[in-house]
Amino acid sequence: MRALSFFSRSGSIRPARSDFSWRRPLGFLPLALVLSGCAVGPDYTKPGFVLSQNFSNTSQKGEARPAELARWWEQLGDPVLNQLIETAIRENLDAATAKARVREARASLDRETGGLLPSADGSGSARRSRSSGEDPKMSNLFQTGLSASWEVDLFGANARKVEAARYGLDAAEEDLRATMVTLIGDTASYYVQARANQARIALARRTAASQTETVRLTQSRFDAGAVSAADVANATGQAASTEANIPSLRISYAEALHRLGVLTGGEPASLAGLMDKPRPIPRPKLPLGSGVPADLLNTRPDLKVLERKLAQATASIGAAEAARYPAISLTGNISTSAAQTGDLAKNSSISWSFGPSLSVPVFNGGALAxxxxxxRAQRDASFLAYRKGVLTALEEVENALVSLSQQRQRAAKLSAAARAYRQAADLARTQYQSGSSSFLEVLNADRSLYSAEDSLIASQLSITSAYISLNRSLGGGWDGTVDTSTPAVRDERNGPRLRKLTPDN
Structure with a gap:
């Protein structure tokens, strides 16, 4: 880099007569101001994608209508779930981290914007000295001054940096919304998992109690010589097997409960009192609108994050290109020195200088290029990440749609199977007590009934989980305001103070 300075001027308030006119360099300022509006590098244009008119798994009437994403979880009609989501929005640590990133991006934008403005620094000093020799004398020297500089944004390097920072702020705000979408979806998912585990625990207890009663009846018949010892052993084994499922279900319930506690910003077991009373698995109102694929570009905040990062990367190309062109800076300073403070304002003690400087890249070994x-490569990577994000979003919606549709069909069949197995179990038990059927038929009927009812609960969970996944994949989330101005850590002492000599442990 070679720096060339031209048209500099310095002197006192009353400079000596000279052939050089200080108006000459100022004549270049209008040109500099015009050039400061120039820009290099590509201007960002939002890419367009050709998408299908409808989702391929939109099969039911009304599903193509626009999705109702605002506060979608309230459609489940569960006040406890609503309370948990409200708490998570306020207290979740991932959300708080995303808020901090918004503040960081906003401060970065302010910092880059400051680069477009002139800078000024003031200075002052006071010195007392004593000369040596036979007749030493004491003397004072007081100095004060002001210096200013301004980089003319000749080819838009600083403007591109401001543009990139503005896109970065947009990305941070959209990332906060994406965090909210994930948080709400996770809270709802773990909540319905907890309710499903409660339902499965209750079913296992009821079934085990019924099977224990069967053991008692079989033992009575064995004592009367009506059945064999094998029937007693089979009945006892089946009851024990059912009871063995309960600890595993309790583990799953505890894991979901603990995850909910952390998601809402508390300790793992902080929601035990709220969740201990069982409630049914929330069920969505169907059918649901899913909109069209193009809607995802506007409703999914994670896609907006990728698009803003693409814009930011495009602006960074201009900043890098501008570094290859000349740069102009205007600098000036005024200073005064005197032996007494009262003489600092005298013309004879004041000096000044002013002049632009030009920096031209001459040789840098290809580093700037x-x-x-x-x-440019980073911009290409951002574009491909955006494109991949769109395809992934489409995949998630398609999967959620087909899962919701197929799980509804499966639940209908499982419900019919559970009714049939319940009837078969009642008939087998009645026939066994009357002696017209074997105990093996009772065991098979009880086992089939328990399996069908447990599968039905799991299917009901899958329906609600698919509903949650659909809303999440469509971009549904928080529609209220989020305070991003309040810091998580408040510093009480920021002003100057005596430094501690020994650090705290």
Missing amino acids: AAAEVA
Whole structure:
């Protein structure tokens, strides 16, 4: 880099007569101001994608209508779930971290914007000295001054940096919304898992109690010589097997409960009192609108994050390209020195200087060109990430739609199977007590009934989980305001103070 300075001027308030006119360099200022509006590098244009008119798994009438994403979880009609989500929005640590990133991005934008403005620094000093020799004398020297500089944004390097920072702020705000979408979906998912585990525990207890009663009846018949010892052993084994499922279900319930506690910003077991009273698995109102694929570009905040990062990477190309062009800076300073403070304002003690400087890249071994190529490659990576994000979003919606549709059909069949197995179990038990059927038929009927009812609960969980996944994949989330201005950590002492000599442990 070679720096060339031109048209500099310095002197006192009353400079000596000279052939040089200080108006000459100022004549270049209008030109500099015009050039400061120039820009290099590509201007960002939001890419367009050709998408299908409808989702391929939209089969039911009304599903193509726009999705109702605002506060979608309230459609489940569970006040406890609503309370948990409200708490998670306020207290979740991932959300708080995303808020901090918004503040960071906002501060970065302010910092880059400051680069477009002139800077000024003041200085002052006071010195007392004593000369040596036979007749030493004491003397004072007081100095004060002001210096200012302004970089003319000749080819838009600083403007591109501001543009990139603005896109970065947009990305941080959309990332906060994406965090909210994930948080709400996770809270709802773990909540319905907890309710499903409660339902499965209750079913296992009821079934085990019924099977224990069967053991008692079989033992009575064995004592009367009506059945064999094998029937007693089979009845006892089946009851024990059913009871053995309960600890595993309790583990799953505890894991979901603990996850909910952390999601809502508390300790793992902080929601035990709220969740201990069982409630049914929330069920969505169907059918649901899913909109069209193009809606995802506007409703999914994670896609907006990727698009804003693409815009940010595009602006960074301009900043890298501008570094390859000349740069102009305007600098000036005024200073005064005197032996007494009262003489600082006298003309004879005041000096000043002013002048622009030009920096021209002459030789840098291709580093600046390589930096511009790095920025272009990063822009390409951002574009591909955006494109991949769109395809992934489409995949998630399609999966949720087919899962919701197929799980509804499966639940209908499982409900019919559970009714049939319940009837078969009642008939087998009645016939066994009357002696017209074997105990093996009772065991098989009880086992089939328990399996069908447990599968039905799991299917009901799958329906609600698919509903949650659909709303999450469509971009549904928090529609209220989020305070991003309040820091998580408040510093009480920021002003100057005596430094501690020994650090705290």
